[in-house]
Amino acid sequence: xxxxxxxxxxFLSGLELMIDSYQGKEQIFGVxxxxxxxxxxxxxxxxxxxxxxxxxxxxADTVRFYTRIKILKPGKNKAxxxxxxxxxxxxxxxxxxxxxxxxxxVEDIQEILNHADKKKSPCPTxxxxxxxxxxxTEQRFAETLQLRERMQQAVVEWSQKPDxxxxxxxxxxxxxxxxx
Amino acid sequence: xxxxxxxxxxFLSGLELMIDSYQGKEQIFGVxxxxxxxxxxxxxxxxxxxxxxxxxxxxADTVRFYTRIKILKPGKNKAxxxxxxxxxxxxxxxxxxxxxxxxxxVEDIQEILNHADKKKSPCPTxxxxxxxxxxxTEQRFAETLQLRERMQQAVVEWSQKPDxxxxxxxxxxxxxxxxx
DNA sequence: CTTACACCTGTGTCCAAGACACAGGTCAAG
DNA sequence: CTTGACCTGTGTCTTGGACACAGGTGTAAG
Numbered sequence: 390x391x392x393x394x395x396x397x398x399x400f401l402s403g404l405e406l407m408i409d410s411y412q413g414k415e416q417i418f419g420v421x422x423x424x425x426x427x428x429x430x431x432x433x434x435x436x437x438x439x440x441x442x443x444x445x446x447x448x449a450d451t452v453r454f455y456t457r458i459k460i461l462k463p464g465k466n467k468a469x470x471x472x473x474x475x476x477x478x479x480x481x482x483x484x485x486x487x488x489x490x491x492x493x494x495v496e497d498i499q500e501i502l503n504h505a506d507k508k509k510s511p512c513p514t515x516x517x518x519x520x521x522x523x524x525x526t527e528q529r530f531a532e533t534l535q536l537r538e539r540m541q542q543a544v545v546e547w548s549q550k551p552d553x554x555x556x557x558x559x560x561x562x563x564x565x566x567x568x569x
Numbered sequence: 570x571x572x573x574x575x576x577x578x579x580f581l582s583g584l585e586l587m588i589d590s591y592q593g594k595e596q597i598f599g600v601x602x603x604x605x606x607x608x609x610x611x612x613x614x615x616x617x618x619x620x621x622x623x624x625x626x627x628x629a630d631t632v633r634f635y636t637r638i639k640i641l642k643p644g645k646n647k648a649x650x651x652x653x654x655x656x657x658x659x660x661x662x663x664x665x666x667x668x669x670x671x672x673x674x675v676e677d678i679q680e681i682l683n684h685a686d687k688k689k690s691p692c693p694t695x696x697x698x699x700x701x702x703x704x705x706t707e708q709r710f711a712e713t714l715q716l717r718e719r720m721q722q723a724v725v726e727w728s729q730k731p732d733x734x735x736x737x738x739x740x741x742x743x744x745x746x747x748x749x
Numbered sequence: 750c751t752t753a754c755a756c757c758t759g760t761g762t763c764c765a766a767g768a769c770a771c772a773g774g775t776c777a778a779g
Numbered sequence: 780c781t782t783g784a785c786c787t788g789t790g791t792c793t794t795g796g797a798c799a800c801a802g803g804t805g806t807a808a809g
Contacts, residue, residue, distance in 0.1 A: 439756075449757095454796050457759085469804055471757055484740045491744060492720050495795065501744075505735040512732035515743055519727075523720045530717050533710045540672050540703045547699075552692035555685040560664045563695055564671060564681075619785075629786095634767055637788085649775055651786055675766065 435464065435473035445482055452482065460485060460499060492522045543567050615644070615653035625662055632662065640665060640679060672702045723747050 438456075442449045455461045456472065461481060463472040481502070488498045497518045504511035546567065553562045618636075622629045635641045636652065641661060643652040661682070668678045677698045684691035726747065733742045 437757075448797080450797055451795085453759090465758095469757075470759095471804080480738060481740070484745060487744050487747070489795090490719065491723055491747065492716050501741060505740045508734060510732045510734045511741045512743055515741055516727060519720060519724060523717070523724060526713065526717050526720055530713045533706065533713050536672055537703070537706050537710050539670070540699060540706055543671055544699060544703060547696060552690045554688060554690045558660060560661070560685045561668075561681060561691045561695055563692055564667050565664060567667070567671065617786075628768080630768055631766085633788090645787095649786075650788095651775080669766090 435475050438472055438474065441474040441479065441482070444479065445486060447482075447486065455482060455485060458495070458499075460495075460502065491519065492526055493518060494522070497522070539569055542569065615655050618652055618654065621654040621659065621662070624659065625666060627662075627666065635662060635665060638675070638679075640675075640682065671699065672706055673698060674702070677702070719749055722749065 436444070438449045438452050442452045452461070452474070456463060461474070461478045463474045463478050465471070466473055484502075485495075485498055488501065489495075493501070500518070501511040501514055504514055543563075547563050550563060553559075555561065559565055616624070618629045618632050622632045625632075632641070632654070636643060641654070641658045643654045643658050645651070646653055664682075665675075665678055668681065669675075673681070680698070681691040681694055684694055723743075727743050730743060733739075735741065739745055
């Protein structure tokens with residue numbers, strides 16, 4: 390139950406509130422196979438998109454995005470069509486955000502969730518994917534490092550050089566004479 | 570949030586800007602200083618898209634892309650509609666590729682070229698833009714560095730941990746117990 | 750009751766720099 | 780004549796949302 394709640398702040402107190410108020414219905418909500426009762430508890434425990442977003446420190450657009458691509462599957466209030474995000478959606482979204490922080494793509498996350506939804510361990514997939522993504526990140530890191538150095542050197546070199554008007558075969562001498 | 574892979578830095582990969590590795594037959598591009606003769610010689614000296622691409626070490630799609638957005642303005646062979654890239658286009662594209670290597674966006678480059686085309690010095694613009702882009706690159710660099718460290722630490726930590734099957738409130742303990 | 754306003758819905762489009770696909774035209778060799 | 784390599788312009792795809800839009804809903808104030 391105790392989580393790494395290190396990376397987010399005030400919406401986590403909201404989380405505790407929500408989980409606590411939900412405590413008494415745990416049997417009904419997650420475990421009880423009767424969908425009628427499940428829906429019943431939703432009326433009290435579920436939240437709308439903005440509240441969901443606020444609790445996890447993202448925008449409503451982000452919540453809608455993950456809903457659109459069916460990572461989140463909130464119910465719908467029959468009366469007005471509003472989405473109803475449950476604790477399960479909350480946990481799922483929190484998971485998604487954690488995974489994104491670790492460099493997983495949304496597609497990766499879908500794959501991971503597919504395993505978990507089938508009650509299979511997603512861990513082997515997770516290990517495979519992070520190796521892959523880490524390689525790419527190393528690659529990107531090296532490229533960004535090089536680009537940064539190149540740009541820094543350009544700024545230094547150019548500070549010694551004058552402005553010039555373009556000629557027939559030279560558009561900008563700063564850029565074109567920069568060797569590296 | 571982590572913008573990870575989406576920061577297309579791909580243009581940096583592998584290409585050392587192999588511009589003048591071509592020593593071939595026609596000495597026309599890059600050697601003849603007289604633009605009038607060059608323009609005149611277009612019927613003979615101009616090249617088609619693939620040859621242009623080859624000379625600068627990029628794909629034909631890249632040449633077409635810059636043509637499409639009107640950074641390159643090759644003529645058209647009236648007989649068959651084929652594009653005819655002149656030495657001016659060659660110089661322009663070489664400039665574009667150099668500028669891309671320094672982190673300028675295509676939009677930046679259009680702005681720079683607009684100045685140059687009006688015979689104004691693009692240098693003040695260039696200096697302003699590189700400051701801006703360098704800032705962004707520093708930012709991206711810091712983010713990539715952090716992401717990389719986070720991922721590396723995850724791999725290390727996870728190597729000590731077992732696989733687990735998901736439970737009601739835990740999708741993947743590796744990801745969800747990872748604190749940082 | 751009306752009105753204002755904040756919230757909600759789904760859908761479509763945008764971003765960057767090309768890469769890729771596609772339908773159709775051109776050209777030289779065999 | 781056919782094959783195959785090349786050419787054309789245009790449209791769509793990529794990421795992870797952000798933003799726009801048209802229209803419906805809920806609520807408090809006047």
